[in-house]
Amino acid sequence: MKSPSLLVLSVAAISANAHYFFDRLIINGTLTEPWEYIRKISARPRTDDAFITDYDYIQPLIDPASGDLRCGRNASVAWNDVKTAVVRAGDTVGFAVNTTVGLPIAGAPINPWDRYPNLYHPGPLTAWLSRSPPSSSSLSTYPGDLPWTKILAVTTRTSQSVPPTDTYTWKHQWGAYQATNWTFSIPASTPPGEYLLRIEQIYPVPVDELQGAQFYVNCAHVRVLGSGAEAKVPEKVYEVDIPGVYHWGQSEIYRWVDVGNESFDIRDWVAPKPDVWLG
Numbered sequence: 001m002k003s004p005s006l007l008v009l010s011v012a013a014i015s016a017n018a019h020y021f022f023d024r025l026i027i028n029g030t031l032t033e034p035w036e037y038i039r040k041i042s043a044r045p046r047t048d049d050a051f052i053t054d055y056d057y058i059q060p061l062i063d064p065a066s067g068d069l070r071c072g073r074n075a076s077v078a079w080n081d082v083k084t085a086v087v088r089a090g091d092t093v094g095f096a097v098n099t100t101v102g103l104p105i106a107g108a109p110i111n112p113w114d115r116y117p118n119l120y121h122p123g124p125l126t127a128w129l130s131r132s133p134p135s136s137s138s139l140s141t142y143p144g145d146l147p148w149t150k151i152l153a154v155t156t157r158t159s160q161s162v163p164p165t166d167t168y169t170w171k172h173q174w175g176a177y178q179a180t181n182w183t184f185s186i187p188a189s190t191p192p193g194e195y196l197l198r199i200e201q202i203y204p205v206p207v208d209e210l211q212g213a214q215f216y217v218n219c220a221h222v223r224v225l226g227s228g229a230e231a232k233v234p235e236k237v238y239e240v241d242i243p244g245v246y247h248w249g250q251s252e253i254y255r256w257v258d259v260g261n262e263s264f265d266i267r268d269w270v271a272p273k274p275d276v277w278l279g
């Protein structure tokens with residue numbers, strides 16, 4: 001029989017492995033430091049007086065109507081000293097996954113069982129841009145309350161997909177499954193300006209299981225220079241508000257694609273709106 005303490009530890013290990021965030025921006029193939037170009041997020045609030053751990057930071061968002069859906073928990077404005085990455089429209093950027101806050105977020109011990117930095121959950125991975133108004137003094141104070149445009153959607157396998165390390169074959173249909181990072185290009189016709197660059201991965205879960213769908217989102221600060229291509233403003237159909245882009249119970253993301261739905265076929269899955277703007 002397992003001792004109670006071992007049992008607790010193994011449950012904690014499984015659940016801690018199951019969440020993550022994106023703390024590093026990749027700029028033209030170079031991996032930057034944690035939170036160097038990305039807005040820090042807060043730990044989930046605790047109602048007990050237990051010490052805050054990594055697990056409190058990697059907790060997903062579960063309310064699609066929350067303002068936190070833009071850039072993560074308590075990240076509607078930047079409160080760390082976020083650098084702005086300077087890229088040309090058409091350049092390759094990306095995000096890397098982590099499960100530990102590491103330094104310099106103080107007060108969060110790193111637990112050995114937290115070290116499993118990949119997209120452990122099956123589900124869609126997307127990237128988004130929202131342009132800060134030219135009149136605003138700083139990207140750091142831009143809350144992301146203007147429209148967002150989706151510039152990447154990873155659903156099925158691609159050449160960037162990694163070989164899965166488990167035998168859950170139905171999950172392997174997702175292109176980003178178990179990826180440790182993902183890179184993509186800023187559309188070449190993106191108008192020059194300062195932008196929030198947002199990454200989002202959704203773990204689809206039905207409304208009556210766990211806490212419903214889990215959202216993993218983070219935002220980087222980027223200044224997009226021209227590419228030489230003609231700049232184009234995205235048509236209205238590609239622009240959405242966040243929050244507002246998803247609603248509680250929406251069929252595409254409030255459903256099982258995990259253990260318990262082994263017959264899941266990703267070809268039957270319809271990606272939520274909006275469509276991807278390719279420029």
Ligand SMILES: [Cu+2]
Nearest residue numbers: 018019121214
């Ligand atoms: Cu999780």
